[in-house]
Amino acid sequence: MNYRFHSDHPFNQERVRLTMDLLKHSGALSNTQMIGYSACPESFIEQVHTSAYIQAVKKASQQPSSNWLDYGIGTEDTPSFPEMHQASSFICGGSLIGADRVMNSQARALHLAGGLHHAHPGKASGFCIYNDAAVAIAYLRKQYDAKVLYIDTDVHHGDGVQWMFYSDPQVCTFSIHETGKYLFPGTGYVHERGEGQGFGFSVNLPLEPFTEDESWLECFSEVLERTAGFFKPDVIVSQHGCDAHALDPLSHMHCSMDIYLQMPKIIRSAADHWCNGRWLALGGGGYDIYRVVPRAWSMLWMVMSEHPMVQQVSSHAHLPQAWIEAVQPRSPHALPVSWLDAKSAWAPMPRRKEITENNRKTKQLSMMYL
Ligand SMILES: [Zn+2]
Secondary structure, rough: OOOOOOOOOOOHHHHHHHHHHHHOOOOOOOOOHOOOOOOOOHHHHHOOOHHHHHHHHHHHHHHOOOEEHOOEEOOOOOOOOHHHHHHHHHHOOOOHHHHHHHHHOEEEEEEEEOOOOOOOEEOOOOEEOOOOHHHHHHHHHHHHOOOOEEOOOOOOOOOOOOHHHHOOOOOOEEEEEEEOOOOOOOOOOOOOOHHHOOOEHHHHEEEEOOOHHHHHHHHHHHHHHHHHHHHHHOEEEOOOOOEEEOOOOOOOOEEOOOHHHHHHHHHHHHHHHOOOOEEEEEEEOOOOOOHHHHHHHHHHHHHHHHHHHHHHHOOOOOOOOOHHHHHHHHHHOOOOOOOOOOOOOOOOOHHHHHHHHHHHHHHHHHHOOO
């Protein structure tokens, strides 16, 4: 909760608390399912970030107003804030303990504060300071010699993680996102396939703006199946930014809550098939923190924990009234009443056929070497 740039910044971890409250009101989260964690030791962060950068983050934590632009700190997207080193180290610590749990007890683990996929070795970027996803992946490589499939479902390209493992054939990165032609960070094209020994182990699926559920799910499921079959991972690390939803203010996709119910099921079945169930899931973007994120992340947890609520959610069950009443006064918009969106009330999307066809072409290109 201390990872907070300032009160007007769109990245707001209040969404994690809202999600936990929604799960508790739904009877889908118990205290025994939660584990505490501490800050990540610096030596693990150094596996993916340069020491010069870590020093800069530490100094910016002490003197937030000074100039650290060479390290991407102090921009409009990623301003400095007090104790940013400590807060970012904590987030890495959560992803690290999740990785350990997954490998040691073959459990699934979810760390919603994590998924800060844009951070680069020597530079903060796109609201991300330390790349906890990359820290966890580097740890899984080093500690367990595991082949890691990274699946990034955030609407923005998972650039930081991709570039950090671009030449590593033991880490395969697969990112589905809105095309970088129109959206930050402007990368994630199909031709970014890895380099050297790592060629073929970077898979990108850049979709058209205004893509809807059916096309998104068709592309995601087919490319993931081919990627997993080609790579045969030991463990899956997935990133769950839920900013491809139509209501998200920072992107142009037009998906509904349906993808956030179906997509975790697709990942779970890949983890069961290839990895003996080993699956670490992380949070990510998501900027409609009242109407979108709590529902999407709660459904992710229900699917991961195989909670019976999933059946009710699938048949358009209502959200718990007590949660709506508690949260509505804080939300600037009317909250939805059901888990899934009432899509029949949405205006039909023009150019649906053209968007679907273009996405199919991209899908074929992305699988060219799989
Ligand atoms: Zn995002």
